[in-house]
Amino acid sequence: MIVVMSPTATQTQISYAQDRMREFGLEPHLIVGAERTIVAGVGKEKPGLMVHLEILEGVEKVLPVVAPYKMASLESSPSPTVIKVRDFQAGGDRIGVMAGPCSVESREQLLDLARLVRKVGATALRGGAFKPRTSPYSFQGLKEKGLEILAEARQETGLAIVTEVMAPELVGLVAKYADILQIGARNMQNYPLLEAAGESGLPVLLKRGPSATIDEFLLAAEYVLKTGNSQVMLCERGIRTFEDHTRFTLPLASVPYLKQKTHLPVVVDPSHGTGKTSLVPSMTRAAVAAGADALMLEIHQNPEAAWSDGYQALNPAQFLQTMESTAVIAKAMGRDLG
Numbered sequence: 540m541i542v543v544m545s546p547t548a549t550q551t552q553i554s555y556a557q558d559r560m561r562e563f564g565l566e567p568h569l570i571v572g573a574e575r576t577i578v579a580g581v582g583k584e585k586p587g588l589m590v591h592l593e594i595l596e597g598v599e600k601v602l603p604v605v606a607p608y609k610m611a612s613l614e615s616s617p618s619p620t621v622i623k624v625r626d627f628q629a630g631g632d633r634i635g636v637m638a639g640p641c642s643v644e645s646r647e648q649l650l651d652l653a654r655l656v657r658k659v660g661a662t663a664l665r666g667g668a669f670k671p672r673t674s675p676y677s678f679q680g681l682k683e684k685g686l687e688i689l690a691e692a693r694q695e696t697g698l699a700i701v702t703e704v705m706a707p708e709l710v711g712l713v714a715k716y717a718d719i720l721q722i723g724a725r726n727m728q729n730y731p732l733l734e735a736a737g738e739s740g741l742p743v744l745l746k747r748g749p750s751a752t753i754d755e756f757l758l759a760a761e762y763v764l765k766t767g768n769s770q771v772m773l774c775e776r777g778i779r780t781f782e783d784h785t786r787f788t789l790p791l792a793s794v795p796y797l798k799q800k801t802h803l804p805v806v807v808d809p810s811h812g813t814g815k816t817s818l819v820p821s822m823t824r825a826a827v828a829a830g831a832d833a834l835m836l837e838i839h840q841n842p843e844a845a846w847s848d849g850y851q852a853l854n855p856a857q858f859l860q861t862m863e864s865t866a867v868i869a870k871a872m873g874r875d876l877g
C-alpha cells in the first residue's frame with residue numbers, strides 16, 4: 540500500500556497515517572521528497588485499511604500494490620487454469636469452441652445445429668433457453684423446454700452444453716441440464732447470482748459487462764472463486780463505446796492483458812462483440828492470434844429467420860470456413876482448435 544501525502548501535509552498528519560498503517564498490520568516506510576512525502580506500507584494488511592487512509596486529512600491518494608482480486612490473480616496461482624468438460628477444453632494446448640444458436644427455437648433447429656457443431660469438430664453447444672432481452676416484448680426463450688432440448692442434443696452428440704442462467708433461483712434448474720453455466724453480460728455484477736452459480740460446482744462462463752472495467756470483471760470472477768469453485772472462464776464479448784459502426788466494440792487487447800493478470804482461461808465471443816456476421820470470421824481468427832483459450836460463436840441454419848441475434852449469426856457454410864481458417868491460426872500458435 541502506497542500513501543501519497545499532499546504537499547501541504549503536516550508532520551502530525553504524516554505520523555497519524557503511519558499509526559493507522561501499523562494498526563492494520565503494515566510497517567510504514569517514509570520516502571521524503573522535495574515536494575511531498577510518500578508512506579509505503581509493507582507487510583500483510585488487515586482488510587479495510589484503504590478506506591481508512593483515503594479519508595485522512597493530508598492524504599492525496601492511496602495506491603494498492605497487490606491486485607484486489609486475490610484468487611483470480613496470477614500471483615495467487617502462476618500456472619494457467621485449464622477447464623475440461625466432456626471433450627471441451629479451454630486453455631493449455633486446446634482452444635475450445637462453443638457454438639450454437641443465440642436461442643433454442645425448436646427441437647429440430649437445435650438438433651440439426653448440434654450435429655453441425657459436432658461435424659466441424661467443435662466440442663460445446665451453446666443455446667439460450669432463458670434469454671435476457673432488451674425489450675420485454677421480445678422472445679424470452681423456451682425456458683425449461685429449451686433446457687430439455689439441449690439435454691437431448693447432448694445425449695445424441697456428446698457435446699458439452701453451455702446455457703445462460705439469469706437468476707439465483709434458477710441455478711438449480713439450469714444446473715440439472717447444463718455442463719457450463721453462462722452468466723450474461725447484463726448480470727456480470729449480480730452478486731447473489733455469481734455466488735449461487737459458484738455453489739453449483741459447475742464451470743462458469745462469465746461474460747464481461749458492456750461497461751465493466753477489467754478490474755470489475757475480475758472482481759466479479761472473484762465472487763465465484765470465493766465459493767470454492769475454481770472453474771471460471773472470462774468471456775470478452777465487447778463493450779459499449781462512442782463507436783456505432785458495430786453493435787459493441789471488441790477490445791482484443793483485453794485478451795493478452797487478462798492473461799498477464801489472471802490464471803483463468805479467456806474466451807472471446809466475436810458474435811456479440813461485433814454484432815455483424817461479416818466481421819465475425821476475421822475477429823475469430825484475431826481472437827486466436829491474441830491468445831484466446833476458447834471461442835463462443837453464434838450460428839444458425841438461416842440467420843435471416845433467427846428469433847434473436849440473426850444479424851450476427853454465421854450460416855453453416857460460413858461457420859465451416861471460419862473453423863477451417865481459424866484452425867490454421869491456432870496451429871501457428873501451437874494449439875489445436877475444437
Ligand code: PEP
Nearest residue numbers: 641723724725746776811
Ligand atoms: C448470448 O450469449 O446470447 C448473450 C445474451 O450474451 P451477452 O450476455 O454477452 O449479451
Ligand code: MN
Nearest residue numbers: 641837847848
Ligand atoms: Mn445472442
